[in-house]
Amino acid sequence: AQECDVQRLTDSAGDDLLPAWSPDGRMIAFVSQRDGNPEIYVMSTDGSQPTRLTFAPGGDWRPAWLPDSRHLVFTSDRNGSNDIFLLEVPRLLGDGNTREPAVTAVVAGPADERDPAVSGDGELLFLSDRDGVMQPYVADLNGFLAGDSRTPLTGSPALLDVTEPIGHP
Numbered sequence: 001a002q003e004c005d006v007q008r009l010t011d012s013a014g015d016d017l018l019p020a021w022s023p024d025g026r027m028i029a030f031v032s033q034r035d036g037n038p039e040i041y042v043m044s045t046d047g048s049q050p051t052r053l054t055f056a057p058g059g060d061w062r063p064a065w066l067p068d069s070r071h072l073v074f075t076s077d078r079n080g081s082n083d084i085f086l087l088e089v090p091r092l093l094g095d096g097n098t099r100e101p102a103v104t105a106v107v108a109g110p111a112d113e114r115d116p117a118v119s120g121d122g123e124l125l126f127l128s129d130r131d132g133v134m135q136p137y138v139a140d141l142n143g144f145l146a147g148d149s150r151t152p153l154t155g156s157p158a159l160l161d162v163t164e165p166i167g168h169p
């Protein structure tokens with residue numbers, strides 16, 4: 001039998017869940033309820049330097065990394081319905097952060113948009129009930145990034161242009 005080396009990375013009073021490893025393998029994004037509300041955190045892969053990224057009332061869920069390992073998308077009900085937002089992860093972790101970095105809505109409206117995932121080439125995949133039934137959609141995130149995927153966001157881009165649903169996976 002092969003041994004498994006298991007290491008506990010978090011130890012908070014609230015639930016820590018939905019981990020997402022950054023593509024470069026240097027950070028883990030996760031949801032924590034340690035402050036009484038589901039918020040997005042990041043930490044080093046050894047569990048050190050946990051840093052809270054979101055501070056909005058309502059829940060923030062399902063972090064997913066962009067291929068550049070600098071940006072995250074996540075689901076939040078901060079505007080009254082589930083929408084998908086994007087933020088840039090600060091380079092310095094564990095610095096006692098007490099405010100939210102700039103957050104941009106990328107898919108928003110009265111529909112329930114949730115469960116974002118990002119492909120290796122920057123396509124955003126998500127579920128939405130915008131047509132009356134929950135189904136998967138795809139949209140291009142590359143327009144949100146200026147130049148190549150390692151440059152930060154510029155300005156306040158408009159919502160993504162979401163076309164037809166992509167059908168059942």
